[in-house]
Structures are given as C-alpha cells and as structure tokens.
Amino acid sequence: MNKLISIIILASDNADTLANVIASARGISPHEIIVLINENNNKDRSLKKAAKKLGCKVIVTKQTNRNEGCVQAAKKANGDVLLFLDGNTILPTSQLHQFLQPILEGKAEVVLNNLDRSYFERRVKHWPDSDTVWRQVLNDVLGHTDFNIDSLLSMPHAITKKAIQAIGYESLVNRVLAHMRALEQRWRISRQYSIDAMSPGEFSSAEQCSYRSPLSDAEKQNMRNYLEALAEWLQIHGVRGGYNDGGRRRDIIEQIKKHKSFSDYQKESGGNPLIYEGWGVKSSIYNGKQLSVVIPVQNEEKTIEKVIQEARKIEPLEIIVVVNGSTDNTEKIAKQLGATVIVYKEALGHDVGRAIGAFVATGDIILFTDADFAIPAHDLHPFAQAVANGLDVALNDLNFNILFPLYIVNVYKYMLNLACHRKDLGVGSILAVPHAISRRCLDGIGWEALLNPCRANAKAVLEGYKVSCVHFVDVMSPNRIRPDQHFAATGHPQAVLRIIGDHLEAISYLIGQLGIDSGFHDE
Numbered sequence: 001m002n003k004l005i006s007i008i009i010l011a012s013d014n015a016d017t018l019a020n021v022i023a024s025a026r027g028i029s030p031h032e033i034i035v036l037i038n039e040n041n042n043k044d045r046s047l048k049k050a051a052k053k054l055g056c057k058v059i060v061t062k063q064t065n066r067n068e069g070c071v072q073a074a075k076k077a078n079g080d081v082l083l084f085l086d087g088n089t090i091l092p093t094s095q096l097h098q099f100l101q102p103i104l105e106g107k108a109e110v111v112l113n114n115l116d117r118s119y120f121e122r123r124v125k126h127w128p129d130s131d132t133v134w135r136q137v138l139n140d141v142l143g144h145t146d147f148n149i150d151s152l153l154s155m156p157h158a159i160t161k162k163a164i165q166a167i168g169y170e171s172l173v174n175r176v177l178a179h180m181r182a183l184e185q186r187w188r189i190s191r192q193y194s195i196d197a198m199s200p201g202e203f204s205s206a207e208q209c210s211y212r213s214p215l216s217d218a219e220k221q222n223m224r225n226y227l228e229a230l231a232e233w234l235q236i237h238g239v240r241g242g243y244n245d246g247g248r249r250r251d252i253i254e255q256i257k258k259h260k261s262f263s264d265y266q267k268e269s270g271g272n273p274l275i276y277e278g279w280g281v282k283s284s285i286y287n288g289k290q291l292s293v294v295i296p297v298q299n300e301e302k303t304i305e306k307v308i309q310e311a312r313k314i315e316p317l318e319i320i321v322v323v324n325g326s327t328d329n330t331e332k333i334a335k336q337l338g339a340t341v342i343v344y345k346e347a348l349g350h351d352v353g354r355a356i357g358a359f360v361a362t363g364d365i366i367l368f369t370d371a372d373f374a375i376p377a378h379d380l381h382p383f384a385q386a387v388a389n390g391l392d393v394a395l396n397d398l399n400f401n402i403l404f405p406l407y408i409v410n411v412y413k414y415m416l417n418l419a420c421h422r423k424d425l426g427v428g429s430i431l432a433v434p435h436a437i438s439r440r441c442l443d444g445i446g447w448e449a450l451l452n453p454c455r456a457n458a459k460a461v462l463e464g465y466k467v468s469c470v471h472f473v474d475v476m477s478p479n480r481i482r483p484d485q486h487f488a489a490t491g492h493p494q495a496v497l498r499i500i501g502d503h504l505e506a507i508s509y510l511i512g513q514l515g516i517d518s519g520f521h522d523e
Contacts, residue, residue: 003104004031006079009056010066010155011037011087015046020090022054027093028100031079032057035087036069070172074164082164086155089197100158102190109163109187112150114194119149123405127209127426130219130418134226137415138176140408141241141500142183142233145491150191152179163187176229184233211399211414211426223419224516230504231511239508243501244494248349252356253448262360275360278340283315286388290317292363293380295339296353297321297371301328306374308337313377314384317363321371322353330371350498355450358442367436375434375473382471383436392441393460396434397469399426409496412503416454419510420461428469430457431499441465454499454506462513 007030011018018035025033035051037060051058059076061069074082081103085091102108122128128136135149152159153175159182164172166185171178182189234241259265266275283291293316297304304321311319321334325347334341342356358366365387369375386394398410406414410427417425430437430453441460449456461467492500511517 003080004078005029005081005083005100005104006031006077006161007033007083007085008070008073008077009033009035009085009087010070011035011047011051013047014088015050017090018047018087019050019054021085021087022051022056024090024093025083025085025096026054028096030083032077034059034073034077036061036066036073038063038066038069040064065173067173067175071169074169074172077161080161081158082161083158084155086197089155091156091195091197095193095195096156099156099193099195102192103158103160107188108190109160110152110182110189111158111193112147112152112189112191113154113156113197114191115149115154117194125404127211127404128406128411128414129209130215130423131222133411133415133418134176134223136411138180138226138229139183140411141230141504142180144183147189147191151175152182154197156195156197174225174228176225177232180229180233184236211423213423215418215421215423219418220421227419227507227511227514227516230507231516234504234508234511235517239505240501241504243504244498245501246350246495246498247347248451249346249352250451252348252352253451256356256359257448262356272345274341274343276335276341276343278319278335279338280317280319281315282317285315286365286384289364289388290362291315291365291367291384292317292361293319293367293369294354294357294361295319295321295369295371296348296351296357297323297330297334298325298347299328299330300326300371301330301333303373304330304333304371305337307369307371308334308339310374310377311367311369311380312337314367314381316367318361320357320360322348322357324348324353351451351453354453355448358437358447358450364439365436366439366442367434369434375475379471379473380434383434386468386470387436387438390466391468391470392438392465393430393457393467394436394470395425395428395430395468396432396475397428397472398432398475399428399469400472401474402427408492409499412500413454416458416503416506416510417461419507420458422461422467425467425469428467429454430460431502432475434473434475438465452502452505454502455509458506458510462510 007025009021033056035056035058037047039060039062048058059069059072103111132149135151139147167178167181171181256265293311308319319339321339322342323331324344331341331343354368365384367384383394413427413429445456445459449459
C-alpha cells in the first residue's frame with residue numbers, strides 16, 4: 001500500500017525562499033503540504049499569500065515557540081507519514097525521495113537526518129556547543145550512543161502518524177521529549193541518509209562553544225527542555241536510570257549517620273571498623289585554619305608510602321587513610337607512617353571511604369586524594385591554599401590540558417556543569433582528585449553527600465558555595481588501569497557506566513531542586 005505523505009513546513013520570513021521550498025517538496029507528490037506561519041513573521045501577509053497561491057494549507061500561530069504550531073499541524077495532517085521541513089532550507093526533490101525511502105518502504109517509523117559528518121568535523125577542533133553536549137548525552141543515556149547527535153530537533157525528519165500518536169502530539173512542543181519517547185518506545189529509527197540542511201545558528205561558533213563564554217538565555221531554555229525530558233525518563237527508570245552503583249555500601253553510610261560520632265558508631269558495630277590514631281602538626285600556613293587529608297585505599301602497598309610522604313609536606317593536622325577490602329600491607333605501612341587509619345575488612349565500593357574519611361576529619365580544610373599514585377606536594381598545596389583563602393570547593397582544572405574530542409566521561413561532567421549554570425567550570429568536578437572542600441561547605445552539603453561526588457558537586461553549586469577550578473594536576477596518565485573496570489568488549493566499561501549513573505543521580509537531585517517535571521499531559 002502506498003503511504004500518503006503530509007509535509008509540514010515551518011516558514012520563517014522570506015516568501016521567495018518558502019515558495020522554492022514548497023516547489024521542491026511538491027516533487028515527491030505529497031498528499032498535502034501544511035505551512036506553519038508565525039504571525040509575528042507575517043505582518044504583510046506575504047508568506048500566507050505565497051503558501052495559499054501554491055495550494056498549501058496554512059496554519060497561522062501567535063506562539064513564540066514555533067513547535068506549539070507543530071502540534072496543531074500534526075493533528076490536522078491526514079497522511080500516513082509526516083515530513084517536517086525548515087522553510088529556510090531548499091532541499092532537492094531527489095534528496096527528499098532518498099531521505100523518505102526507509103519509512104515509505106516500511107523499514108522505519110522515524111527517519112532522522114544523519115549529522116555524523118558535521119559532528120565528527122567539529123568535535124576534533126574545539127569545545128562542543130551546549131546543544132551538542134545534551135544531544136550526545138541523551139542518546140548515550142538511552143542506549144543509542146551510535147546516534148551521536150542525531151535527533152528530532154534537526155530538520156528534516158519524518159515520523160509515521162501512528163508513531164506520533166503513540167509518542168503524543170503535545171510532546172512536539174518539546175522536541176527533546178518527543179525524541180526521548182521515540183527511543184524509549186523502541187520505534188524503528190533510520191539515520192542512514194545525510195542531508196546538508198543545517199539551519200542558520202543550529203550550532204554555535206567556536207567562540208560561543210568555549211566553556212569560558214557565558215550561557216545564553218536560549219541555551220538555558222534548551223537545557224530546561226532536556227531536563228524536562230530526563231525528568232520523565234528518570235521517573236520511570238529511577239534516579240540512576242538503572243546504571244550500576246559501583247558496589248557502594250550505602251548501608252554503612254546510613255548506619256554511621258545515626259550516630260553523633262564515629263566512636264559511637266564503632267562501639268555499636270562491635271569494633272568494626274578498627275581505627276588507629278595517627279599524628280599531625282598544627283599549621284601556620286593556612287590563615288589560621290587546619291588541614292585534614294583523606295585518602296581511601298585498597299591494596300596500595302606499592303604507592304601508599306610515597307603518597308603519605310608527599311601529603312606530610314603540606315602540614316596536615318591529620319592524614320586519614322580509609323583502608324577497605326585490602327589483603328596486602330597497605331594498613332601496616334600507613335600506620336607506621338603515622339596516619340590515622342580506619343580499617344574495614346570488606347570493600348566499601350567507590351567513594352564510600354572518601355565520605356567516611358570526611359566524617360572523621362576535624363580540619364577546617366579537607367583535601368582528598370587517592371593512592372593509585374603519589375601527587376607531589378607542590379601540586380597538592382594549591383587546593384588547600386585556595387580553600388584557606390576563601391574558596392569552598394577547589395577543583396582540579398582538567399580544562400587546562402583538555403583533548404578533543406572530549407572523552408565521554410568529560411562530556412557528562414561538562415553536561416552537569418551546564419545544567420547547574422556553571423559553564424565556566426568546564427569539566428571540573430569533585431569526581432577528579434585532588435580537590436579540597438571547606439568545613440563550611442562540608443557541613444552544609446553533608447559529609448554523606450560525598451558518597452556520590454557528582455551529586456555533591458551539584459549540591460555545592462546550587463547551595464551557593466564558592467566553587468572553582470584552581471590548579472591542573474595530570475591524574476589520567478599515571479592512573480592505575482583496572483581491566484575489569486576500564487575495558488569492555490562492547491559498550492562502555494563498568495567504570496564509565498557507574499559514572500553515568502552518578503551523573504544521572506546528580507541530575508535527579510537537580511531536577512528535584514528546580515521543581516522540574518515533564519510538564520506535558522497528552523490528550
């Protein structure tokens with residue numbers, strides 16, 4: 001059976017261009033052409049006259065959001081297939097034929113424009129613009145990493161009447177929501193054909209893309225659209241979207257929270273964990289403030305000595321080493337070097353040791369590092385000093401040595417900072433060591449927030465604490481490779497999947513704080 005095609009053209013303000021778009025569209029023998037005109041762009045009625053003269057149906061809207069008119073047009077369309085075109089872009093009839101082939105042959109219910117060439121060309125040169133980041137993240141979260149930035153936000157695109165009815169006409173007001181639902185409902189989606197149909201301003205200039213450029217109002221509204229779509233998706237799939245939690249012993253954190261002090265918790269838990277008091281010095285270099293250094297460790301006997309020796313050089317009041325799940329001599333070495341050592345026989349999972357160390361810490365400044373490798377004292381000191389000078393969260397400035405294209409974890413870190421309206425942080429995150437936090441901030445966001453560094457990062461920003469990237473430390477090159485966590489035969493490695501879950505949990509928190517829901521109740 002031949003499928004009837006309804007073409008919906010979103011007109012701009014040029015009647016001659018619109019006439020050429022319509023003429024080209026006529027070449028595919030559509031059942032109807034519906035031209036959507038914004039009243040503000042049609043003061044002289046020239047667009048309406050041009051469309052009527054060419055036998056098109058016309059819908060004139062007053063809404064500033066042209067997608068609201070798309071809802072009306074989609075509802076009125078009588079075709080089996082709806083093809084959406086930009087009234088600014090004249091596309092050859094032959095390209096439209098090829099573009100629609102999968103949907104007309106019954107091989108797909110949705111056809112997207114393949115933007116891979118543009119995407120790959122841009123991503124190796126400079127920072128991605130905020131919309132590119134969000135497109136990539138949404139497709140990745142929904143299990144369509146291969147879609148890159150292809151989306152119902154770009155024209156042309158086509159969708160069957162049946163699919164749009166299931167997705168919900170009203171979702172067209174927020175194309176991100178429509179795209180999310182199309183993927184979530186598992187409609188067959190084709191992206192095999194690429195048309196050079198970039199709308200003016202669809203992607204930003206290199207200057208606008210830079211993390212140093214301010215967020216525009218348009219970027220903020222666009223991000224809200226993504227958050228509304230994610231709000232609906234996370235409501236179904238949970239705050240982490242079903243992504244792994246890295247074996248975190250959240251139950252232990254909950255147990256500790258019930259007690260006023262760590263010693264009270266220790267007594268009630270039957271002496272587990274063991275704790276050994278260490279020694280430190282009162283420092284005079286931090287404006288009268290004292291420093292605690294927290295180091296979570298597991299089987300780090302080869303590196304822990306050097307890690308502690310470097311930390312000693314920046315005059316900490318205490319070095320707290322949280323040993324968990326270790327079977328080597330890490331505990332023994334840490335005790336010999338005078339660290340305060342907390343020993344859990346079992347593995348605590350990612351970031352739990354960091355949170356416990358923060359709970360035990362007594363300093364005004366809490367510096368966090370890892371024991372995979374030793375970071376020189378001169379690279380640790382700037383973080384502690386920045387907090388001593390008034391900062392609340394001092395982050396590793398990984399923007400300093402960023403490589404393009406952005407690694408997927410960096411894309412997520414940037415996405416979260418964009419969502420928090422802190423584009424200037426770039427990929428800065430509590431996820432990366434070393435970093436330092438003020439006592440004021442730690443007490444404010446709660447030590448238990450460090451269980452998920454991404455959520456802690458968002459919470460600190462949203463609650464108005466001073467957060468900044470202060471110093472670059474290369475933590476990628478010397479990082480210890482764990483094959484079971486850092487490699488995968490297909491898809492993302494386990495470590496990346498956990499980090500995605502951490503970011504989604506942070507986004508869930510952000511959505512709750514901003515009072516965002518999907519906002520769409522389909523008829």
